[in-house]
Amino acid sequence: MTTLNLIELTCPVCENVFRSQTVVATNAFGGKRTDFHERAAGMQPLPYFVHLCTHCGYAGIERDFADGVGVPPELRASVLDQLQSALQHELPSGSLKYDHAARVAEWQGSEPRYLADLYLRAAWCCVDEHDTEAERYFRRRAAWRFAEALESFDGVPIEERAVLTYLIGELWRRIGDRRRAREWFDKVPTEITEPAAQAWVMEVAQQQRRSPREWFA
16 A cells, blocks of 8 residues: 655745655555556555645655755746646646646756656546546657657667657557557567567567557566
């Protein structure tokens, strides 16, 4: 089961001091979905790996609230102008927290791979929130950013390229774009660098292209 702990954070944008919950421990069960979404017993931990200031909308992981974090005037203005208005009176959902964290990271010029991971986790949260439309939106953004990371010379370690190529195909398949999904699944063999160790990537890519199923591990 998931165990949480309360922490106190200070928002570097508005200086609001607030308490947030963070994950102390979690036990996975049932393997991973075909998009690598791990499942946990009881409460799902994903929403608690990021934190959001409910006063201004700034969000990020714990280090983004550390002492000495500098916030340029342009970033502060963007947060107050574009994120504060999106807040509701109820507690923010996990997908909203990741969405805000990704937008802040984009304004900070973060690497595409990091942005893609945030958007992917937003999509995973949407699955638990039963928000299909938002799930597809975040999957698109994750797919675009993963593809952008693959295009750069050092954006993805060579041993991870095949896995991310497969993942992009799986994201497009879940979105409903079968043509793009097949194109990315077909690229997996060209990214294999260690045939024996990466045979599983080939297998799942072929499986999802030919006869998709939900669980593979």
